[in-house]
Amino acid sequence: xxxxxxxxxxxxxxxxxxxxxxxxxxxxxxxxxxxxxxxxxxxxxxxxxxxxxxxxxxxxxxxxxxxxxxxxxxxxxxxxxxxxxxxxxxxxxxxxxxxxxxxxxxxxxxxxxxxxxxxxxxxxxxxxxxxxxxxxxxxxxxxxxxxxxxxxxxxxxxxxxxxxxxxxxxxxxxxxxxxxxxxxxxxxxxxxxxxxxxxxxxxxxxxxxxxxxxxxxxxxxxxxxxxxxxxxxxxxxxxxxxxxxxxxxxxxxxxxxxxxxxxxxxxxxxxxxxxxxxxxxxxxxxxxxxxxxxxxxxxxxxxxxxxxxxxxxxxxxxxxxxxxxxxxxxxxxxxxxxxxxxxxxxxxxxxxxxxxxxxxxxxxxxxxxxxxxxxxxxxxxxxxxxxxxxxxxxxxxxxxxxxxxxxxxxxxxxxxxxxxxxxxxxxxxxxxxxxxxxxxxxxxxxxxxxxxxxxxxxxxxxxxxxxxxxxxxxxxxxxxxxxxxxxxxxxxxxxxxxxxxxxxxx
Amino acid sequence: xxxxxxxxxxxxxxxxxxxxxxxxxxxxxxxxxxxxxxxxxxxxxxxxxxxxxxxxxxxxxxxxxxxxxxxxxxxxxxxxxxxxxxxxxxxxxxxxxxxxxxxxxxxxxxxxxxxxxxxxxxxxxxxxxxxxxxxxxxxxxxxxxxxxxxxxxxxxxxxxxxxxxxxxxxxxxxxxxxxxxxxxxxxxxxxxxxxxxxxxxxxxxxxxxxxxxxxxxxxxxxxxxxxxxxxxxxxxxxxxxxxxxxxxxxxxxxxxxxxxxxxxxxxxxxxxxxxxxxxxxxxxxxxxxxxxxxxxxxxxxxxxxxxxxxx
Numbered sequence: 001x002x003x004x005x006x007x008x009x010x011x012x013x014x015x016x017x018x019x020x021x022x023x024x025x026x027x028x029x030x031x032x033x034x035x036x037x038x039x040x041x042x043x044x045x046x047x048x049x050x051x052x053x054x055x056x057x058x059x060x061x062x063x064x065x066x067x068x069x070x071x072x073x074x075x076x077x078x079x080x081x082x083x084x085x086x087x088x089x090x091x092x093x094x095x096x097x098x099x100x101x102x103x104x105x106x107x108x109x110x111x112x113x114x115x116x117x118x119x120x121x122x123x124x125x126x127x128x129x130x131x132x133x134x135x136x137x138x139x140x141x142x143x144x145x146x147x148x149x150x151x152x153x154x155x156x157x158x159x160x161x162x163x164x165x166x167x168x169x170x171x172x173x174x175x176x177x178x179x180x181x182x183x184x185x186x187x188x189x190x191x192x193x194x195x196x197x198x199x200x201x202x203x204x205x206x207x208x209x210x211x212x213x214x215x216x217x218x219x220x221x222x223x224x225x226x227x228x229x230x231x232x233x234x235x236x237x238x239x240x241x242x243x244x245x246x247x248x249x250x251x252x253x254x255x256x257x258x259x260x261x262x263x264x265x266x267x268x269x270x271x272x273x274x275x276x277x278x279x280x281x282x283x284x285x286x287x288x289x290x291x292x293x294x295x296x297x298x299x300x301x302x303x304x305x306x307x308x309x310x311x312x313x314x315x316x317x318x319x320x321x322x323x324x325x326x327x328x329x330x331x332x333x334x335x336x337x338x339x340x341x342x343x344x345x346x347x348x349x350x351x352x353x354x355x356x357x358x359x360x361x362x363x364x365x366x367x368x369x370x371x372x373x374x375x376x377x378x379x380x381x382x383x384x385x386x387x388x389x390x391x392x393x394x395x396x397x398x399x400x401x402x403x404x405x406x407x408x409x410x411x412x413x414x415x416x417x418x419x420x421x422x423x424x425x426x427x428x429x430x431x432x433x434x435x436x437x438x439x440x441x442x443x444x445x446x447x448x449x450x451x452x453x454x455x456x457x458x459x460x461x462x463x464x465x466x467x468x469x470x471x472x473x474x475x476x477x478x479x480x481x482x483x484x485x486x487x488x489x490x491x492x493x494x495x496x497x498x499x500x501x502x503x504x505x506x
Numbered sequence: 507x508x509x510x511x512x513x514x515x516x517x518x519x520x521x522x523x524x525x526x527x528x529x530x531x532x533x534x535x536x537x538x539x540x541x542x543x544x545x546x547x548x549x550x551x552x553x554x555x556x557x558x559x560x561x562x563x564x565x566x567x568x569x570x571x572x573x574x575x576x577x578x579x580x581x582x583x584x585x586x587x588x589x590x591x592x593x594x595x596x597x598x599x600x601x602x603x604x605x606x607x608x609x610x611x612x613x614x615x616x617x618x619x620x621x622x623x624x625x626x627x628x629x630x631x632x633x634x635x636x637x638x639x640x641x642x643x644x645x646x647x648x649x650x651x652x653x654x655x656x657x658x659x660x661x662x663x664x665x666x667x668x669x670x671x672x673x674x675x676x677x678x679x680x681x682x683x684x685x686x687x688x689x690x691x692x693x694x695x696x697x698x699x700x701x702x703x704x705x706x707x708x709x710x711x712x713x714x715x716x717x718x719x720x721x722x723x724x725x726x727x728x729x730x731x732x733x734x735x736x737x738x739x740x741x742x743x744x745x746x747x748x749x750x751x752x753x754x755x756x757x758x759x760x761x762x763x764x765x766x767x768x769x770x771x772x773x774x775x776x777x778x779x780x781x782x783x784x785x786x787x788x789x790x791x792x793x794x795x796x797x798x799x800x801x802x803x804x805x806x807x808x809x810x811x812x813x814x815x816x817x
Contacts, residue, residue, distance in 0.1 A: 038518050038519075038599065040598065040599035107563060108566070108569055110566040111566050111569045114570070115570070176748060176764065179708075179746070179747050179748060180748065180764065182747065183746040183747040183810070183811040186811060187811065187812060187813065193659040193663060193813050193814065193815060197657060197658065198652060198653075202656050202662075203705065203709065205704055206656075206704070208656075240601055248515040251601075252601050253515075253598050253600050255515040255596050256597065257595050258595075258597055262588050264588075265588025266584075268584055269581040269583070269585030269586075269587075270581065272577045272580050273577070273578055273581035273585070274581075275574075276575065276576070276577030278574070279573045279574030280574035280575070280578070283566070283571045284567060284571070298707040299677070299694055299696075299707045299708075301764070302763065303751070303752065303763045304763070305763075318745075323767075323780070324783070325784065325812060327817075330817045331817070333814065334811060334812030334813070336782075336812075337745070337746060337812070412766055413779060416779075
């Protein structure tokens with residue numbers, strides 16, 4: 001080796017060349033580095049959705065670190081002598097006092113707090129739309145099931161992280177949220193009271209919970225998120241991107257723009273845009289004004305407050321679930337709490353985790369897939385996804401029953417009964433309607449393209465003739481053209497005789 | 507811009523400098539350069555303005571507005587640069603099969619099974635002993651992570667600080683007299699001395715309502731519990747433990763703002779609407795010689811939401 005390094009010809013690229021020579025001698029970066037720079041990223045707007053989540057996570061880390069310098073995770077009562085005059089002289093917890101001072105006394109603090117909260121909502125929202133993209137285009141199929149699992153875990157963790165985060169300021173709204181969380185834990189049969197007492201260090205509210213939530217929120221869960229995001233991206237690089245079918249695109253290649261410099265420019269620009277958008281939201285859209293809510297005292301409560309949006313489906317189902325309580329053999333199971341907030345999310349996320357396996361079992365498809373599906377060409381999967389979305393959206397709306405009743409001037413009772421009915425009716429309608437729309441869309445290959453005009457010409461004899469104009473140049477691409485139907489899928493009730501593959505429905 | 511889709515993708519390597527795939531997408535690159543210049547200049551201006559706003563300690567929204575606008579302008583400019591002035595492609599990269607060859611797979615499996623497995627198989631007893639030890643260690647080492655976190659619940663959830671003769675005081679510690687409330691009004695009360703403790707606030711909180719001028723009975727067996735029309739219920743909702751903080755005076759309903767459970771004050775706070783499954787526990791009251799309200803005893807059942815151990 002030593003002889004070969006000395007006899008190498010000089011790198012013609014000046015200072016950069018020297019640095020790379022030195023590094024490559026020691027680390028051997030040139031070969032892998034070149035592959036990385038040449039890595040091709042397919043171009044499609046929907047691949048940007050995951051980047052929204054990734055870059056709002058970056059904003060969360062940066063703003064979050066800033067907030068830890070000022071926040072005090074303690075429920076010890078102090079007499080407030082800070083910048084917010086209406087509170088001066090009152091006995092409030094250090095956590096609340098430090099959160100209020102962080103907003104008013106620290107320069108840039110309010111912006112950082114609001115950006116952190118907005119970035120969190122955008123982070124969870126970004127994960128959700130990214131997940132929808134992956135689901136509806138079939139990107140979770142073999143070989144990417146493990147990455148679907150990691151992604152789902154990221155969603156679960158970020159929802160929990162968000163709840164812990166908005167619990168920390170110890171304001172009246174978040175304190176009520178913690179109270180509800182305590183009661184939900186307590187409702188678990190057999191072990192519930194023990195888990196609640198261990199987690200809170202005793203009966204609610206205890207004195208240790210803010211400290212424990214703090215270390216979970218700023219260290220343990222962020223570490224887990226970082227590790228899983230790393231694994232998510234590593235797998236993506238290892239397995240390469242999926243892509244939509246199109247000219248020159250096959251299962252065995254990736255078509256698009258190279259990492260360096262084109263994709264790098266686009267994605268860096270997008271990082272700036274996501275950060276800029278969050279900064280503008282933090283500047284102009286007030287979020288979680290804790291000084292208006294007041295500090296938390298367990299005997300006080302606020303009216304018409306909702307949790308952050310990603311907890312809305314749980315709050316909604318709590319409201320519309322009937323008051324069933326199991327009570328026998330000297331024991332109580334609060335089914336009105338356990339079923340909607342423990343069993344239901346358990347089943348929901350188990351279904352999400354298991355979906356790739358369920359679909360593989362159903363279709364018998366064990367092939368590797370790198371080309372994406374058009375959602376309309378997988379009507380049952382698409383309809384199942386839409387049904388789940390409609391169901392979750394309905395119970396999400398259910399978390400505002402009181403606001404709806406006030407707004408439309410109808411009785412709360414009516415709203416509640418209607419929400420209970422809609423929870424069943426809307427998903428039941430969503431499935432067949434989606435199925436029908438998908439099948440209709442399959443009917444014409446030009447779906448998603450503009451209709452061409454007819455050019456009417458007058459012949460010498462005075463006859464008018466209509467001829468279709470050529471396809472718009474923009475529409476001439478092949479991305480949205482119909483896919484060949486895979487061999488494991490057969491048309492509705494017609495039997496495909498020739499292939500001899502196992503029968504499955506589409 | 508559509509010709510991106512129409513051209514056949516090529517490999518990145520071995521392209522000559524004038525290859526069409528390496529040309530920018532923009533038909534008039536100078537114009538794009540000018541637009542990007544404007545974006546970058548204004549991006550820089552807003553970034554500098556952020557610095558000024560911070561140093562001058564302007565209002566918080568000016569910080570976000572300058573920072574956000576500056577970042578967005580730079581972002582749009584960089585993307586335009588990447589999209590219109592860099593090689594337009596499209597380029598193709600072959601996927602390499604992830605799976606290894608059969609021989610490699612076999613060699614790997616053999617290494618695990620034969621080399622490692624052989625060592626263990628020959629010492630089954632030792633391996634079993636080690637496995638048991640590791641299992642026991644992983645369970646035992648969890649103990650401090652669970653048990654040290656908090657006390658056992660024991661009977662904590664079954665009683666409150668209310669007892670025989672506890673005076674009802676409001677949040678400022680003042681005893682409540684029968685002459686204090688007008689009919690239809692209410693006050694949150696605590697057992698005397700507990701009004702500023704965590705347990706007093708979170709567990710003992712009780713809502714005292716004056717419903718009529720007369721003694722009245724909410725349910726059979728509670729004839730003496732509501733002297734002179736004063737009735738007291740635990741303020742903890744039986745659904746999820748939120749304070750039942752709203753009172754609908756005309757209908758005489760206590761309403762929980764969290765999930766809209768409603769409790770009828772007249773018949774022992776039986777839930778009339780919403781997800782709460784049980785009535786609010788009623789606190790038996792009495793009046794001392796000076797007209798101050800006291801509790802006869804603790805609540806007769808656990809307060810707050812349901813849990814496994816309650817009957």
